[in-house]
Amino acid sequence: MHFIMKSILFSVLIFSLTIGVTIAQNLNVLSEDAIANLKTIRVVDTEFSKGRLGHEQEIELADLVKLHGHLCDGLVVGWRALEKGMHALYADEPVDRTNTRLISKPSPCLADAGMYISGGRTAFGSFEVRNDFDGLYLIQRIDTQEAVSVSLNEGVKPAIIDEMGSQAVNQELNPCDLQKLRALEDDFSNYLLEEDSNFFTVKHLPLKWT
Numbered sequence: 001m002h003f004i005m006k007s008i009l010f011s012v013l014i015f016s017l018t019i020g021v022t023i024a025q026n027l028n029v030l031s032e033d034a035i036a037n038l039k040t041i042r043v044v045d046t047e048f049s050k051g052r053l054g055h056e057q058e059i060e061l062a063d064l065v066k067l068h069g070h071l072c073d074g075l076v077v078g079w080r081a082l083e084k085g086m087h088a089l090y091a092d093e094p095v096d097r098t099n100t101r102l103i104s105k106p107s108p109c110l111a112d113a114g115m116y117i118s119g120g121r122t123a124f125g126s127f128e129v130r131n132d133f134d135g136l137y138l139i140q141r142i143d144t145q146e147a148v149s150v151s152l153n154e155g156v157k158p159a160i161i162d163e164m165g166s167q168a169v170n171q172e173l174n175p176c177d178l179q180k181l182r183a184l185e186d187d188f189s190n191y192l193l194e195e196d197s198n199f200f201t202v203k204h205l206p207l208k209w210t
């Protein structure tokens with residue numbers, strides 16, 4: 001085989017392996033069942049800055065992990081909640097990121113997930129972080145004004161995670177307990193992804209965007 005051809009093939013192989021390793025590292029706390037159950041969220045944007053709507057993409061949980069910095073239970077809660085909320089607004093159509101605005105509860109994990117999937121931007125008035133509503137997110141279609149709230153059902157998240165989480169923030173956990181907390185959070189992420197139970201409640205509601 002020609003030397004240049006060999007070099008190209010070798011580079012492609014190394015590139016593919018690198019991508020494989022990155023994806024594996026991003027999701028390495030997930031069980032086989034959770035990974036097998038992962039779905040994508042279809043979104044649509046304009047083709048260029050002044051273009052028409054029509055550029056469709058499939059977003060994976062691994063993409064969100066790159067934005068957020070790590071896989072965590074908060075990100076998985078956000079991902080699953082957004083799957084439900086966006087389905088209620090767009091059914092089987094892709095999420096129109098030029099036509100969606102979102103309010104998130106003040107959690108960096110929820111906010112990153114919400115911003116990424118909705119395309120909402122604080123600077124342009126289509127994304128907010130607030131604490132004065134029930135649930136995790138309020139999501140609205142701009143064209144129809146239709147809005148939903150998405151909440152995590154009571155009892156789904158083990159209370160110990162929030163208890164230990166507060167202790168961790170106050171630097172009251174030793175390294176061993178921190179590891180325990182991480183394991184609990186990873187178990188919770190897998191629980192949310194392994195099956196499609198009724199973990200969330202989606203409610204249609206009037207929303208006046210101010």
Ligand SMILES: [Zn+2]
Nearest residue numbers: 072074075109
């Ligand atoms: Zn996080």
